[in-house]
Amino acid sequence: MRHPPKPFDRRQFASDNYAGICPEAWNSLQQANQGHVMAYGDDPWTTRASDLLRDLFEIDCEVFFCFNGTAANSMVIAHLCQSYHSVICHQLAHVETDECGGPEFFSNGTKILTVDGPDGKIDPKGVGSMVTRRKDIHYPKPRVLSITQATEMGTVYTIDELDALSEAAKRHHLRVHMDGARFANAVASLDVAPKEITWKVGVDVLCFGGTKNGLPVGEAVVFFHKDMAAEFEYRCKQAGQLASKMRFISAPWVGMIETGAWLTHAASANARAQHLYRSLQSVPGVTLLAVPQANSVFIEMPLDWHETLRERGWRFYNFIAAGGARLMCSWDTTDADVDMLVADIRQVASAG
Numbered sequence: 001m002r003h004p005p006k007p008f009d010r011r012q013f014a015s016d017n018y019a020g021i022c023p024e025a026w027n028s029l030q031q032a033n034q035g036h037v038m039a040y041g042d043d044p045w046t047t048r049a050s051d052l053l054r055d056l057f058e059i060d061c062e063v064f065f066c067f068n069g070t071a072a073n074s075m076v077i078a079h080l081c082q083s084y085h086s087v088i089c090h091q092l093a094h095v096e097t098d099e100c101g102g103p104e105f106f107s108n109g110t111k112i113l114t115v116d117g118p119d120g121k122i123d124p125k126g127v128g129s130m131v132t133r134r135k136d137i138h139y140p141k142p143r144v145l146s147i148t149q150a151t152e153m154g155t156v157y158t159i160d161e162l163d164a165l166s167e168a169a170k171r172h173h174l175r176v177h178m179d180g181a182r183f184a185n186a187v188a189s190l191d192v193a194p195k196e197i198t199w200k201v202g203v204d205v206l207c208f209g210g211t212k213n214g215l216p217v218g219e220a221v222v223f224f225h226k227d228m229a230a231e232f233e234y235r236c237k238q239a240g241q242l243a244s245k246m247r248f249i250s251a252p253w254v255g256m257i258e259t260g261a262w263l264t265h266a267a268s269a270n271a272r273a274q275h276l277y278r279s280l281q282s283v284p285g286v287t288l289l290a291v292p293q294a295n296s297v298f299i300e301m302p303l304d305w306h307e308t309l310r311e312r313g314w315r316f317y318n319f320i321a322a323g324g325a326r327l328m329c330s331w332d333t334t335d336a337d338v339d340m341l342v343a344d345i346r347q348v349a350s351a352g
C-alpha cells in the first residue's frame with residue numbers, strides 16, 4: 001500500500017491553492033446546504049451571486065460560474081475565436097504554460113502567440129508587431145489579447161498600462177481577455193474600483209478567480225458585453241463545466257462579496273508578501289527578483305539551500321532559473337508564518 005501524503009504541520013508558501021476554505025465562504029456553503037433548490041444555476045444563490053458581481057463591477061454584465069481557471073480561460077478563448085484565429089499573450093502566461101493546451105483544444109486549434117516583456121507584463125509594441133508582421137492567409141489571424149492580472153510574476157498592470165494594451169488591441173481589432181486568477185490581489189494592490197481595471201480600460205471578458213482567494217472551488221466568467229456571451233451557457237455545459245448543484249459554487253461568492261472578504265483576504269496576502277520581501281532583504285545570499293505587487297515573492301538562492309529548506313519541511317515552487325523560487329502567500333498566511341520561514345532561510349544562509 002502506498003503511504004498517503006500527510007497534511008503539512010504548517011502553512012506553506014508553495015501555492016495559494018494549498019490553503020483551505022476561508023470562513024466567509026464556508027459559512028455561505030453551510031447556509032446554502034439547506035433544503036431543495038433548483039439545479040443547474042436556477043437557484044437563489046446563483047442569482048444573488050451574479051447580482052452581487054454586477055454591483056461590484058457597476059455594470060450589467062453576464063456572469064457564468066465554472067469549476068476552475070483552466071476551463072474558464074479555455075472556454076472564453078474558444079468562445080471569442082474561430083479555429084483559425086490566434087491569441088496573443090505573454091510568454092509566461094498561464095494559458096500558454098500551464099493549461100496543457102486547453103485553450104487550443106477547446107477552440108479546435110486556435111494558436112497561441114507569445115510576446116515578451118519585463119516583469120511578466122506584455123509589451124504593447126509586441127502586440128502590434130505580432131499582428132502586423134503578417135497579413136497573409138497563411139498566418140493564424142490574431143483575434144484575442146490575453147492579459148493576466150495580477151501577472152504570473154506577481155506584478156500588477158497599472159491603469160495606464162492596461163489602457164495602452166487595450167488601445168493596441170482595439171487598433172488591431174483584438175478582443176481583450178483578462179485572466180484574473182489573482183484579480184482580487186490586483187484590485188487590492190492598486191486600491192481601485194474593479195471597473196477601473198476591467199471594462200473601463202477595454203477588457204471584454206474577465207475570468208475572475210475565486211479558488212486562490214479562499215473559495216473551495218470556482219471561478220466567475222464575467223462578460224462585460226452581453227452580446228459576446230451569447231450561447232456561452234452551451235459551451236459551459238458541453239465542456240462539463242455546468243455544475244448541477246450550482247449553489248455550492250455560487251454561494252461562497254455571495255459570502256465573499258457581501259462581507260468584503262474577497263478584498264480583505266487578497267489585501268492580507270499582499271501584505272504578507274510585502275513583509276516577506278522586506279524581511280528577506282537583509283538575508284545575505286538571497287537575491288530578490290522583483291518588488292512584489294501582489295501575493296508572491298520571487299527570489300534566487302543557492303541550489304543546496306533549496307534542499308536544506310525542503311528537509312526542514314518547507315515547500316515552494318522552483319521558478320524560472322535554477323536557484324529561483326516562488327514564495328506565495330495565501331489568504332490565511334500570517335506574519336508569524338513569514339517570520340518562521342525567514343528565520344529558517346537566515347539559519348541556512350549563516351550555516352552555508
Ligand SMILES: *Cc1c(COP(=O)(O)O)cnc(C)c1O
Pocket residue numbers: 068069070071094095148151152179181182211212
Ligand atoms: C492558478 C491560475 C489559473 C487557474 O488554474 P486552475 O488550476 O485551472 O484553476 C489561471 N491563471 C493563472 C495566472 C493562475 O495562476
